[in-house]
Amino acid sequence: MERQGALRDEFDQVAAWIAHYFEHPESYRVMPDVRPGDVVAALPASAPETGEPFATILADFERIVVPATTHWNHPRFFAYFATSAAPAAIAAEALAATLDVKAMLWRTSPAATELEEVTMGWLGALLGLPPTWTGIIYDTASIGGFTALAAARETLGLAIREEGMTGRALPALRVYVTSETHSHVEKAAIALGIGQRNVVRVPVDGELRMRADALRECIENDRNDGKVPMAIVATVGTTSTTSVDPVRSIAAVAREFGVWLHVDAAYAGIAAIIPEFRSLLDGVELADSLVVNPHKWMFVPMDCSALFVRDESAVRRAFSLVPEFLTTPEADVVNYMDYGLQLGRRFRALKLWFVLRRFGAQGIREKLRGHIALAQEFAAWVRDEPGWEVLAPHPLSLVCFRHAPPGRDEAALEALNAAIMRAVNATGEAFMSHTKIAGKYAIRLAIGNLRTERSDVERAWQILRREAQKLV
Ligand SMILES: *Cc1c(COP(=O)(O)O)cnc(C)c1O
Numbered sequence: 001m002e003r004q005g006a007l008r009d010e011f012d013q014v015a016a017w018i019a020h021y022f023e024h025p026e027s028y029r030v031m032p033d034v035r036p037g038d039v040v041a042a043l044p045a046s047a048p049e050t051g052e053p054f055a056t057i058l059a060d061f062e063r064i065v066v067p068a069t070t071h072w073n074h075p076r077f078f079a080y081f082a083t084s085a086a087p088a089a090i091a092a093e094a095l096a097a098t099l100d101v102k103a104m105l106w107r108t109s110p111a112a113t114e115l116e117e118v119t120m121g122w123l124g125a126l127l128g129l130p131p132t133w134t135g136i137i138y139d140t141a142s143i144g145g146f147t148a149l150a151a152a153r154e155t156l157g158l159a160i161r162e163e164g165m166t167g168r169a170l171p172a173l174r175v176y177v178t179s180e181t182h183s184h185v186e187k188a189a190i191a192l193g194i195g196q197r198n199v200v201r202v203p204v205d206g207e208l209r210m211r212a213d214a215l216r217e218c219i220e221n222d223r224n225d226g227k228v229p230m231a232i233v234a235t236v237g238t239t240s241t242t243s244v245d246p247v248r249s250i251a252a253v254a255r256e257f258g259v260w261l262h263v264d265a266a267y268a269g270i271a272a273i274i275p276e277f278r279s280l281l282d283g284v285e286l287a288d289s290l291v292v293n294p295h296k297w298m299f300v301p302m303d304c305s306a307l308f309v310r311d312e313s314a315v316r317r318a319f320s321l322v323p324e325f326l327t328t329p330e331a332d333v334v335n336y337m338d339y340g341l342q343l344g345r346r347f348r349a350l351k352l353w354f355v356l357r358r359f360g361a362q363g364i365r366e367k368l369r370g371h372i373a374l375a376q377e378f379a380a381w382v383r384d385e386p387g388w389e390v391l392a393p394h395p396l397s398l399v400c401f402r403h404a405p406p407g408r409d410e411a412a413l414e415a416l417n418a419a420i421m422r423a424v425n426a427t428g429e430a431f432m433s434h435t436k437i438a439g440k441y442a443i444r445l446a447i448g449n450l451r452t453e454r455s456d457v458e459r460a461w462q463i464l465r466r467e468a469q470k471l472v
Contacts, residue, residue: 011094013055022087025071025451028071030070030071030076030431031431032069032070034068038068039068042064043064074449075453077431078445082448082452083297085299085300086355086450088355088357088358089301089355092355096346104336105335106328107328107333112345113334113336116348119353122356123292123306126273127272129285130310132310133310136309136339137352138305138306141291141305142187142188143305145188147318147319148288149188149230149262151309151314151318152260152288153231153318155260156228158228160193161318166193172195173198173230174227174229175231175233178202179208180208180235180238180239182235182266185199204243208238208240208241208438209244219257219259230259232261234246234251234261234264234287237267237280237396240436241398241442242392244268246283248283249283250283251287254288261287262288263291264291265281265292266291266292267293267296269290269292270364271372271396273364273365288309288314289309291307296448297448298364303348304352319341371397374452374454375397378399378447378461379399381461382399387405388404391437397446399445400444402417403416410439413441418434424460430459
């Protein structure tokens with residue numbers, strides 16, 4: 001079916017489209033003006049019986065897919081955690097798809113395996129992690145976190161791998177988090193047979209940080225009740241407000257009781273490559289595992305999440321299982337299938353390698369510093385504006401705030417701010433999301449896109465005030 005030159009032709013069309021897209025990502029609505037079901041309705045009910053010309057497919061991509069896409073590359077995407085893909089990494093993705101290796105064994109792609117070892121070593125060093133730790137790439141922080149908790153469960157010595165958790169008497173296994181911990185930890189507890197009720201919410205302080213003294217109390221009480229503390233999850237940069245748990249004092253408790261400490265730094269951990277922000281990871285060398293997401297704040301396209309572990313053998317003990325057809329003659333090589341549920345693995349290190357080299361550590365630091373400075377500036381604008389308030393500390397590039405004209409109760413303020421956010425998002429010019437902080441509804445403005453400029457943040461602030469004025 002492929003005629004001579006078809007591949008080149010298709011790539012040229014796609015490259016032209018991508019180049020054009022990145023010239024003006026701001027010309028799209030950030031959040032598309034579509035209703036649920038619109039895309040399904042625009043597509044045929046069944047797959048085509050015969051092949052179609054590439055140009056026809058690409059035209060439908062432009063006509064159906066692009067207008068129904070939420071444009072994460074838009075410089076005024078401020079929702080959740082803003083991210084973006086560096087062109088060099090997009091090109092690397094095309095190369096990885098071209099090689100199309102399944103990097104489960106060293107021999108099924110020596111380059112993918114060893115490039116992962118090297119790039120994880122580079123990233124670990126940039127983050128100031130102990131050189132003896134091992135980095136492994138997963139698709140997401142959720143799966144990296146699940147993997148760390150599975151390793152924690154394996155280290156308990158309860159023979160769960162062999163005997164399972166049913167049909168015999170086992171003590172309750174406990175996982176310690178806070179109200180601010182990302183929901184993947186609870187999902188991991190469900191999947192690992194720990195159970196939601198054994199996910200313990202340790203009280204937080206006034207700045208939403210886990211209280212180490214309260215953690216100790218929870219663990220002591222559980223021990224006295226015959227329960228087994230399995231893991232503590234500390235968060236550096238919570239998803240809601242970017243609060244930072246005191247890793248060093250939490251680690252001291254973890255050590256005292258011999259409990260696995262996992263540090264979830266999916267978003268904020270990347271900032272530790274900036275010397276003045278290295279303190280974010282203070283004490284992490286006392287933990288057992290750490291997750292950071294290059295796909296969140298390091299310009300690597302989805303998906304690329306790095307799990308670093310003190311003792312990689314704990315992960316292998318949890319997951320290594322080698323059927324005959326995958327036995328391999330090489331000794332002393334890494335076979336990444338031993339480190340998780342997945343067998344075939346994508347060549348994710350390639351795009352990370354391209355980004356680290358194309359930007360250099362300096363280039364990445366410069367971008368992050370720029371994002372943090374813009375967020376600080378925005379917070380100052382909010383603070384200085386009568387009737388507006390900042391609702392949480394903002395050490396990094398996320399600001400939580402609201403419009404709070406006097407004389408309204410919490411319910412009225414929630415309704416007002418939800419309406420403001422809806423109105424802002426409906427303009428298609430900017431996109432924000434929300435959270436609740438100690439019961440208060442807050443709008444979140446997260447900066448993390450390569451293409452976000454000061455003028456974009458100014459424009460967002462203009463739109464916010466304009467829409468607020470219409471609503472009060
Ligand atoms: C974004 C985020 C996650 C989830 O990341 P995925 O890679 O999408 O699984 C987990 N924890 C924190 C703190 C996050 O900010």
